[in-house]
Amino acid sequence: MLPPLSRLLTTKPPFWPEFHSPLRGPAITARVGRVLGLAFGICFVTGLLSHYQYHPWSWLPVPASPSWGYRLTQGIHVITGIACIPLILVKLWSVFHRLFVWPPVRGAVHALERASVAILVASSVLQLITGLFNILQFYPWPWGFVEVHYWLSYVIIGSLLLHIAIQLPAIREGLSTRLSDDRGGDQPSEASSRGGLSRRQVLIATGAGVGVVAITTVGQVLPIAEPIALLAPRRPSRGPQDLPVNNTARNAGVIQRATSSSYRLSVTGPRSLELSLSELEALPTLRRHLPIACVEGWSRSADWRGPALLSLVTQVGGSADSFVVLRSLQEGGYSVSTIQGSQLEHALLATHLNGERLSIDHGYPLRLIAPDRAGVLQTKWLHRIEVR
């Protein structure tokens, strides 16, 4: 005879897994969760700022100052994202026993709660893994990274808010409980009496792991930390002309046209203009110290020299209020960018980098460089400028 349903719901079947750890409990979960939640918030906001670089509203162009703005926000985005990987593992460890609560579903609200946790965990883990793979330029999935990374961030932040709303009383209780006397877990934390780690020591070990990961990756943004950047995907000082590139001339398929003697830059607007490389170099030049700040999180400052973009814009009848489209010899990819507002006023058409002529991978014969601008929008191998 089958046992009555009510008994089945209150009694765990014998095969159901069960874990006992004196370390798990709301005190530790709430503390790790608070840091992870803040980190997710930082990633979301800096991610939106990065998205804005690519899709600004025409009435609110990305400002030119501070020139290191995007360098800072995207550096924070990527380093925080990397640090979230060890953090989320500890957070998930601290609640893993709750995956096996009995009965698995107590009712509609409980089912909804569990579903929201599943969405949060799945989307967060996937976002962090794919984010890390993206900065390594590794794409083993079928979808477009940018679109999914962007829209999935709304799913994550939404399910995080829902999670906080559901768990708020537990979060409050966890945070107000001292680590040593949390009884919300399986057992009180008198672990050290049995020779194990205490909850405080778990947090210290976690902080050490996350800290080492952050300190050994931040060198790809912060030159002073580059010598210890043992886990940084990039070592920005190792690039050609003392600056890495994110796309080579070979990959962009521009070598032949960029090095051809028939190269001309065409500038169109109310009037139009065609300039050879020697004519471009005869123009008055400016020098600026500006960073290349890549969406992949690395950045490095360099010395740039070349004519001001605005001087060519005014020569064809435009002004500082113009909307300017820059086109590369490259086809597809990030071959077109637009610039306006204060970035236009401060932009250079660089022919030289760190005292040398631009190398082909850095955009020879001519590239855009403007302050506070995402790296792939600093269009290389320029051949056409349209003033609107």
Place this chain on the structure above:
Amino acid sequence: MNRDRVVRYLIGGIGIATIAYGVTRILQDPTSTKPLGLAKWLIGALLLHDLLIAPLVLGVGWIVSRVVPGRARPLVQGGLITGALISVIAVVLINREGKTSSPALALLTQNYLVNLLILLAIVAAVCGIGYASVVLRDNRRKSRSPADH
């Protein structure tokens, strides 16, 4: 309904709306978001943690709690936590080393296996020093209070 409940319903409502927004936009652009492939990877991410990472951690924890003697155990456990968290990132880098398109990218140009071993050696050294200081402290206590024995 008290204020606390109102706030929770409000936050939860915003959360559900934000999820719905994200999901809708993903579904509206299937040629670039590939919803079916994405769904598989989302489930895969859950399974990766719940069926692989978590059992592995529990297993190692179980072994350590039975094999390592009491006084050394917190340091071994702490060292394993820190070392594992560092290794998670390093293993990915080691795996992708040398698979980039050009040296001009300055991408993955380091020997990450050596770098990981350096970091793990530092963690092990710190734990070793910690263990030595625990042993010294215990010995000093013992020699100071011989009457207890």
